[in-house]
Amino acid sequence: MLIAGVDEVGRGPLAGDVVAAAVILPPQFELDGLNDSKKISDKKRERLFDEIKQQALAWSVARASVEEIDDINILQASLLAMKRAVQALEPQPDFVQVDGNKLPEWSYPSEAIVQGDGKVAAISAASVLAKVTRDREMQAFDAKYPGYGFASHKGYPTKAHLNALAELGVSPIHRRSYAPVKKFLQQELF
Numbered sequence: 001m002l003i004a005g006v007d008e009v010g011r012g013p014l015a016g017d018v019v020a021a022a023v024i025l026p027p028q029f030e031l032d033g034l035n036d037s038k039k040i041s042d043k044k045r046e047r048l049f050d051e052i053k054q055q056a057l058a059w060s061v062a063r064a065s066v067e068e069i070d071d072i073n074i075l076q077a078s079l080l081a082m083k084r085a086v087q088a089l090e091p092q093p094d095f096v097q098v099d100g101n102k103l104p105e106w107s108y109p110s111e112a113i114v115q116g117d118g119k120v121a122a123i124s125a126a127s128v129l130a131k132v133t134r135d136r137e138m139q140a141f142d143a144k145y146p147g148y149g150f151a152s153h154k155g156y157p158t159k160a161h162l163n164a165l166a167e168l169g170v171s172p173i174h175r176r177s178y179a180p181v182k183k184f185l186q187q188e189l190f
Contacts, residue, residue, distance in 0.1 A: 002057065004086055004093035005122025008078045009037070009130040013155030014165075014181050015148070015173045016138055017063040018074065020081035021129035022089050022096075024058040025122045031055070034124045036117040037131035049132040052125045059125075060088035061133050070177040079104040085126075099123045145171045 008020035031051055033044055040048065053059055062084035064077035072080070083104040086096055096110035099117045103110055116123040135154055142151035148164045148171060155161070155173075157180055165174075165184050174181045 001094045002091060003122060004058075004089060004096045005099075005116070005120055005124070005126045006082045006086055006096060007037075007099040007117050007123050007127040007130055008081055009127070009134050010155070011074050011078055012157075013138075014157050014161065014175055014178050015066070015150065015155035015171065016134065016141065017065050018069060018078050018081050019061060019063045019130045019134040019137075020078070020085040021059065021061045021126040021133070022082070022085035022093075023052065023056050023122050023125040023129065024089060024091075024093055025125060026055065026057050029055065029121055031121070031125075034121060034128070036115075036124060037127040039118070040128070042135070045128055045132050045135075048125075048128050052128060056125065058089045058091060058093075059129060060085050061129055062088055066173055066175055069175050073177070074175075075102070097123055099127065141173055145173065 002024050004022045004024045006022045008018055010016060010018040037045055062081050064081040069077040083106055096108045097120050098110060098112045101112050101114050103112050113120060117127040138150045138154045147168050149160050153161045170181055170184055
């Protein structure tokens with residue numbers, strides 16, 4: 001039976017896409033140091049990222065855009081990104097384990113597992129793939145939109161990020177439906 005683990009990253013940031021990954025691991029898979037991506041150092045995540053991709057039976061990374069987040073809300077966008085990640089797997093899974101307490105609308109037999117990214121290896125692996133992918137994108141955005149500090153805060157609402165928003169205004173990758181960004185947009189109108 002092929003079991004996929006699914007997780008997403010990027011629900012809290014004010015900028016950038018929400019990114020999800022799905023991973024099917026081989027039976028008796030073991031990878032030293034694999035855990036919830038938030039509990040692993042950047043350097044270790046980078047190493048695990050490559051090892052997971054090499055050893056997985058299947059993996060995929062998908063996203064929901066800033067525009068989709070603003071249009072359907074972050075929860076629905078997260079579920080959409082997870083659905084896209086699972087649909088992109090080849091081979092397709094027989095069962096799906098999703099981090100959290102909600103499942104996307106799909107026909108896959110599945111279960112939601114609260115804090116699954118720390119309990120289930122395939123979900124942990126998906127967590128790492130999603131986080132490294134999103135972090136790399138935010139580093140690229142740091143070069144494209146200098147001054148916001150995306151490489152350091154990854155779009156999260158830190159004091160430095162809010163100060164940059166106040167000084168530079170809203171960038172094309174900011175989520176306009178999020179309250180702090182909405183506030184700056186309203187200030188720009190006056």
